[in-house]
Amino acid sequence: MKPAPQDAYGLILDAIDNGTYQPGDRLVENELAERFGVSRTPIREALQRLETQSLLTRDGRSLIVASLDHNQLAELYAVRAELEGLAARLAAKHASEEEVRVLRQMVEEDRALLNDPAALSRANRRFHKQVHLASHNRYLVQQLDLVHRSMALLATTSLAVEGRGEDALAEHESIVSAIGAGDGDAAYEALRAHISKAFETRLKHDSGRDPAL
Missing domain, CATH: 1.10.10.10 (Winged helix-like DNA-binding domain superfamily/Winged helix DNA-binding domain)
Known part of the structure; x- marks a missing residue:
């Protein structure tokens, strides 16, 4: 059809x-x-x-x-960090017990994908989308959808960098713990730190430097 x-x-x-x-x-x-x-x-x-x-x-x-130059990339990650941090803060306030359980399940299930960066990248998008939805703010979700559409212009995923997958899942776990505890400030900071680390990893990878340095 x-x-x-x-x-x-x-x-x-x-x-x-x-x-x-x-x-x-x-x-x-x-x-x-x-x-x-x-x-x-x-x-x-x-x-x-x-x-x-x-x-x-x-x-x-x-x-x-389209492709993103360095300045556009920095601008995109800056907006993403703030909006996603806000989503996590609101999720800590509004997420149902069921939504928190789903987020926890996602983190556990995604551990099986650590050797498959492409699959882990798709799972990562699903996780972030679930956090957005848990904010229960439709206008914020709409803006984050636009941001994530622009993320599609990145030809590679930072999760392909050795060790980044494990770190990202640990960061996801911290985000979910803060949301589950109803701690909006901690959830905001955890998600902003997660995006900042992803940006740092991407910059080092794109410059050809060893991300461990």
Whole structure:
């Protein structure tokens, strides 16, 4: 069964998110229509929407997947740290017992993925999304969705760096403990520190330095 036309945006976004299309790749309307089995009109509309969201950029007459320079990356992580920290603070106040249990289960189950950075990266996004939802603030969730769409422009995951997966799960555990304890300040600080460490790891990895140094 062919995807519904309204799915064109999501299909292209998922393809960017999973690395099928990476920063610098050119997106051609008729090729996308053929790949996804969707007519060209919804593909064209989806491309326009992605360009408006700065996920695509112009290279002459072509649309390519955007990339982030150093300043954009720093700006993105700064906003992400503050918004995710706020989500954790609100989750500590509003999360149900069931939501906290789900977060704990995620951390435990994700330990089985430590040798698979790609799978761990997907699990990491699910964990963060669950924290966002546990904030019970729809406007914050919407803004974080936009931030995480921009994260799809990063061609690699910091979780691929040796040892980062174990550290990230330990940080997730601290975040969940603070949320479960209803300690908003601790949850905020734990999540901000987690994002800061991820950014630091990425900077060292991208510069070619040993992250252990």
